[in-house]
Amino acid sequence: METLEWTGGIDACWNYWMCVPTTDRAGVLSALGLELLRRSSFDEAGEIINALAHEHDETISLVFVTPPIDGWTAVIGPWCDAFNARRAPDARALVERLSVAFGEAHAFYFGSQNDGNGWMIARDGETVRLCADQSAVTPIGESLPIELEWLTRLGLEPPVADLDDDDNFEFFYECSALAVARAISVDTVWGLPATAPRGDGVLAARSDDETARRWSTPDD
Template sequence: MDISMGDEPRRLTSCWLYWIAVPTGDQAGVMATLGLTQPTPVTFAEAETIIDEDGHGEAEGNPDGLSRVYVSPEVDGWTLVIGWWCDPCDGERDDEVLRRVTELSARYGRAQAYYYGAQGDGSAWLIAERGAVLRRYCATGEAEDDLFTLGEPLPLERARRNELGLSSSWGKAVGNDEGGSEWKSAAFHLAPKIAAALGISPLALTAETRVRGTGVLALTPQGAEAEPVT
């Protein structure tokens, strides 16, 4: 385990959490595909603080959260990239995130991007395999949510709706069916469950998580063009 003694893997979270998950330990390759540069080693403890600061827009020099991301070491066979820059349903950057996640899936077989608002602010997920998008869905309560929908519902989505007694086929928008309020409430909390079911979630890391390598803080393309983040 190439991390500092006493620095154990830990749950990485924030009130507003955005991340990309790739089934590989090729940290350098993931960074190259995403255009991330200037990696600086950080511990899990440091990453926890940075992720929370960036998620709240409190980091000096990074008020919009787009300048930097945390790139994990290999955790249970996966690499996580965490930061606002990974948001799959940002109205200004959704096309870029979709493209980059699709490129990762072409290189590594699969790739995913998620958003989760731990204070009841919703969920979003983007699932790609072998260079193609299988699903993108946003459940944040915004009027634009339906504009992001791509692909067919995931098995976990259908299963959750069946548990609620709702049809497994429905319209694009969160509330666009007879059980809209029930589905909205359920969908708001699905991102961590989908991430864990399909691979790994930063919310599920523990001291027992298998780790190889060292996590880094890296600049995004936007960050590389801006003033240094302190």
């Protein structure tokens, strides 16, 4: 079996991203109601997204949209938070809208300090799986194959929602959002494919979000 090589991506301590199975970046922006602000590299965008994450204001619509990565386009930033109670309804609606346009779309959350994991899968406008270790998130759908694989490895019985606290911690530690993202789309935090482009991404935001525009303005 071929050994995959992975490289780091954008680690913002609290990481939120969406993945869409398309190379049509303009179509993704249109479906999300965003406009392109300017081009950006992963390195520059990493600094901006990390600062936004520490701002703890997921209403700021500034995101980094990657170049195509193995046929996927990722959208990264706190605005993509499909798991926080305040932002989740709007973010989940956007993921479902993307799935109408492109057949399927995913959303993920990964806390780099062992403070949370979550994943959402929508197909044809409907959420078919929602799973997270946050108590406020009500699970939707059946376990994914990657979830069942890790449950079996750990000697645990599905569903994930019925695990006790100790087993729940062990499961989400091993079957993290990163592991799920690598299995079904793209891990933009710690596991980008080594062949992933490192430049030619873009920053984008809602046209009426002046705060996002200020955040995206390069320092002189």
